[in-house]
Amino acid sequence: MSEKSGNAFDYRLFKRLIQQSKPYQLTFYGVAVLAVLLSVFAILTAILAGDIVNDAIRENDADKLLTLTLAMLGVLFGQVLSQLGFNYYANWLGQSVIKDVRVALFKKMMGFRMQYFDNSSIGLLVTRAVADMQRIGEIFSQGFFVIVADLLKMLTAAVVMLVLNWKLALLVFVLLPIILYATRLFQKAMKVAFIEVRAQVSNLNSFVQERITGMKIVQLFTREKVEQENFRVINEKHQNAWLKTVWYNSIFFPIAEIVSAVAVGLVVWVGVLQNVDSINTENIGVLFTFIFLIELLFRPLRQIADKFNTLQMGMVAANRVFAILDTHSKIEDTGNLVQDKVKGKITFDTVHFGYLADEEVLHGISFDVKAGQTVAIVGATGAGKSTIINLLNRFYEINSGTIAIDGIDIKKFTLASLRSHIAVVLQDVFLFADTIANNISLKDATITIADIEAAAKQIGVDEFINSLPGGYTYNVKERGTMLSSGQRQLIAFLRAYVSNPSILVLDEATSSVDTYSEQLIQKATEKITEGRTSIIIAHRLATIKKADKILVMDAGEIVETGTHQELLQKGGYYSNLYEAQFLAEDVA
Incomplete structure (x- = not known):
C-alpha cells in the first residue's frame, strides 16, 4: 500500500x-x-x-x-x-x-x-x-x-x-x-x-x-x-x-x-x-x-x-x-559451526568492500595475524581502519574475498559463536543507564560480581570503581554521562576483559583523557592484550612501538607492513606519518 x-x-x-x-x-x-x-x-x-x-x-x-x-x-x-x-x-x-x-x-x-x-x-x-x-x-x-x-x-x-x-x-x-x-x-x-x-x-x-x-x-x-x-x-x-x-x-x-x-x-x-x-x-x-x-x-x-x-x-x-x-536487512546467519574456543589466527584475503554499492572502501586488502600476535593499524582518517573491525564481526557483508579465523571462513560460524570469540573496545564507548556491574557483565548470568571485581583488580581499575558512590552498583545514567570519557573507556576495557575473548579489537583513543586515566588505560591495554590475538587501531605511539606488526593503510589499501623500526627505515608513508603525528609525542 x-x-x-x-x-x-x-x-x-x-x-x-x-x-x-x-x-x-x-x-x-x-x-x-x-x-x-x-x-x-x-x-x-x-x-x-x-x-x-x-x-x-x-x-x-x-x-x-x-x-x-x-x-x-x-x-x-x-x-x-x-x-x-x-x-x-x-x-x-x-x-x-x-x-x-x-x-x-x-x-x-x-x-x-x-x-x-x-x-x-x-x-x-x-x-x-x-x-x-x-x-x-x-x-x-x-x-x-x-x-x-x-x-x-x-x-x-x-x-x-x-x-x-x-x-x-x-x-x-x-x-x-x-x-x-x-x-x-x-x-x-x-x-x-x-x-x-x-x-x-x-x-x-x-x-x-x-x-x-x-x-x-x-x-x-x-x-x-x-x-x-x-x-x-x-x-x-x-x-x-x-x-x-x-x-x-x-x-x-x-x-x-x-x-x-x-x-x-x-x-x-x-x-x-x-x-x-x-x-x-x-x-x-x-x-x-x-x-x-x-x-x-x-x-x-x-x-x-x-x-x-x-x-x-x-x-x-x-x-x-x-x-x-518486511524489511530484509540482516546478515544471513547461515553458518552452523559452533566452537567453544579458537586460537585466534586471522586472515584477510583480497577483501573488497563498500558501504555503498558504487563506492568501494577497501580495495582488495590482504593480511595475516598470527594467534596471540598484536597488530597495530595506522593511517589517516577514512583510510579504512574501523571498517576492518566491522567486517571481522560481520556487521557488514564483504563484496568479495575471504575473512577467516583459524583458516575457517567466518561465514561458516554462527554469528553468535563468531562474536563470542571477539571483544571490541570502541573509541566512542556506549554505556547503558544502569549500574557499573551490569554495564560490564551486560547481565550475563555466567559473569558474577566476584568475576568482575577480580578482573578489575587484574587490569588495575578496581580502585577507580570503588572510589565511586556505591562502587560497582553506581548508576552511570544514560550513555554513562556520570563518568568521564577516560572512565567510560576503562569500563569498556573491563567489559571486554571479563568476556575472556580469543580475539581483542581496540580502537585505542586517549587524546581526550587525563594523564591518570591514560596511565590506567595503558596498563589495561597491556593486560588484556596479553596472550591473545589483538588488533589495535593505534592512536598512541607507545602501543604502536610494542606491536608485533604494523599495518599502514591509505585510501582503503595496505601500503606498508612491518615493525616500527622496519617501517621507519623504509622512509615511506609510515615514516612521514610518524614525523607528522607521532614525533611530538615521542619527543615529549
Missing part, C-alpha cells in the same frame, strides 16, 4: 493485522459476541419504550407498566454488563496484540545489519516501536469492534423500522445516501490527513531525540536560537497536519447532526400531521420507538466515521510497522 494513496481502506493490510490476534481467538470471538449483545440490548430498549407508551401508559395499566419497566431495567443492566465486558476485553485484546507485534519488531530490529541503522533515524524507529504501536492497539480497542457493534445496531434498527412501519422507514432511508456519501468523502480525506500526521510525528520525534542527544554540541556552538527556530517550523508542520483532521471533523459531524435532526422532524411531521397510515393513539408508541431507532441508525453512523478515524490512524501505523517487519 502506498502511503500517499487516498484509498479509504486496505483490506489486505487489515487481514494481516487481524491475523495477529490468532493466539487470542477466544477473546476475539467473545468480544464479537458482546458486540452483538450490545446491538440487541439497544434495540430492545427502543421497543420497550414504545410498548410502555402503547400498552401501559395509553391503557393506564399499572401492572403492565411495572412489568415493562422492570424489563427495561433488566435490559439496561444487561447492556451495562455487556458494555463493561466489551470495553475491557477489546482493550485487553488490543494490548495483547501490540505486545506481540512490539516484541516481533524489536527482535527484527535487533537482527538488522549496521547499514540499516546507518541510514535510519533513531527517533523514527522509536516512534514505530512506541507511538505507532499504541495506534495499532486502538484498532481493536476503539476501532474495529466498535464499528462492528455500531453496524449491527444500524442494521437491526433498519429491520425493526421496516417491520413497524415500512413507509416511515423508507422516509428515513431516503436521507441515508446523503450521510453515507459524506462519510465516504470524510474517510478518504482523513486517510491522507493521517498519513501526513504520522509523518510529522516521526519528524518531530527524530528532531527532539537528536537535539537532546547532541545538546552539548548545540550549546557549545551556541545553536540554541537556530534549533529553536528549526523546532518551531517542524512543530508548526505537526500542528497543521493535525488541524487538517480537525477541519474535516468540523465539517462532517455538523452535517451528520443536521441529517439526523431532519430525519426525526420528517418522521414526526409526516406521522402526525399528514396522518400516514391513519395515525391514531395506538401507534403513538410506534413514533416514539422510531425516534429511538433513528438515533440508533444515525448516531452510530456518526460514531463509525469517528472510529474510522481511529481505524485509519491504526492502519497507517500498522503499514509503517509492517514495512519494518
Whole structure:
C-alpha cells in the first residue's frame, strides 16, 4: 500500500493485522459476541419504550407498566454488563496484540545489519516501536469492534423500522445516501490527513531525540536560537497536519447532526400531521420507538466515521510497522559451526568492500595475524581502519574475498559463536543507564560480581570503581554521562576483559583523557592484550612501538607492513606519518 494513496481502506493490510490476534481467538470471538449483545440490548430498549407508551401508559395499566419497566431495567443492566465486558476485553485484546507485534519488531530490529541503522533515524524507529504501536492497539480497542457493534445496531434498527412501519422507514432511508456519501468523502480525506500526521510525528520525534542527544554540541556552538527556530517550523508542520483532521471533523459531524435532526422532524411531521397510515393513539408508541431507532441508525453512523478515524490512524501505523517487519536487512546467519574456543589466527584475503554499492572502501586488502600476535593499524582518517573491525564481526557483508579465523571462513560460524570469540573496545564507548556491574557483565548470568571485581583488580581499575558512590552498583545514567570519557573507556576495557575473548579489537583513543586515566588505560591495554590475538587501531605511539606488526593503510589499501623500526627505515608513508603525528609525542 502506498502511503500517499487516498484509498479509504486496505483490506489486505487489515487481514494481516487481524491475523495477529490468532493466539487470542477466544477473546476475539467473545468480544464479537458482546458486540452483538450490545446491538440487541439497544434495540430492545427502543421497543420497550414504545410498548410502555402503547400498552401501559395509553391503557393506564399499572401492572403492565411495572412489568415493562422492570424489563427495561433488566435490559439496561444487561447492556451495562455487556458494555463493561466489551470495553475491557477489546482493550485487553488490543494490548495483547501490540505486545506481540512490539516484541516481533524489536527482535527484527535487533537482527538488522549496521547499514540499516546507518541510514535510519533513531527517533523514527522509536516512534514505530512506541507511538505507532499504541495506534495499532486502538484498532481493536476503539476501532474495529466498535464499528462492528455500531453496524449491527444500524442494521437491526433498519429491520425493526421496516417491520413497524415500512413507509416511515423508507422516509428515513431516503436521507441515508446523503450521510453515507459524506462519510465516504470524510474517510478518504482523513486517510491522507493521517498519513501526513504520522509523518510529522516521526519528524518531530527524530528532531527532539537528536537535539537532546547532541545538546552539548548545540550549546557549545551556541545553536540554541537556530534549533529553536528549526523546532518551531517542524512543530508548526505537526500542528497543521493535525488541524487538517480537525477541519474535516468540523465539517462532517455538523452535517451528520443536521441529517439526523431532519430525519426525526420528517418522521414526526409526516406521522402526525399528514396522518400516514391513519395515525391514531395506538401507534403513538410506534413514533416514539422510531425516534429511538433513528438515533440508533444515525448516531452510530456518526460514531463509525469517528472510529474510522481511529481505524485509519491504526492502519497507517500498522503499514509503517509492517514495512519494518518486511524489511530484509540482516546478515544471513547461515553458518552452523559452533566452537567453544579458537586460537585466534586471522586472515584477510583480497577483501573488497563498500558501504555503498558504487563506492568501494577497501580495495582488495590482504593480511595475516598470527594467534596471540598484536597488530597495530595506522593511517589517516577514512583510510579504512574501523571498517576492518566491522567486517571481522560481520556487521557488514564483504563484496568479495575471504575473512577467516583459524583458516575457517567466518561465514561458516554462527554469528553468535563468531562474536563470542571477539571483544571490541570502541573509541566512542556506549554505556547503558544502569549500574557499573551490569554495564560490564551486560547481565550475563555466567559473569558474577566476584568475576568482575577480580578482573578489575587484574587490569588495575578496581580502585577507580570503588572510589565511586556505591562502587560497582553506581548508576552511570544514560550513555554513562556520570563518568568521564577516560572512565567510560576503562569500563569498556573491563567489559571486554571479563568476556575472556580469543580475539581483542581496540580502537585505542586517549587524546581526550587525563594523564591518570591514560596511565590506567595503558596498563589495561597491556593486560588484556596479553596472550591473545589483538588488533589495535593505534592512536598512541607507545602501543604502536610494542606491536608485533604494523599495518599502514591509505585510501582503503595496505601500503606498508612491518615493525616500527622496519617501517621507519623504509622512509615511506609510515615514516612521514610518524614525523607528522607521532614525533611530538615521542619527543615529549
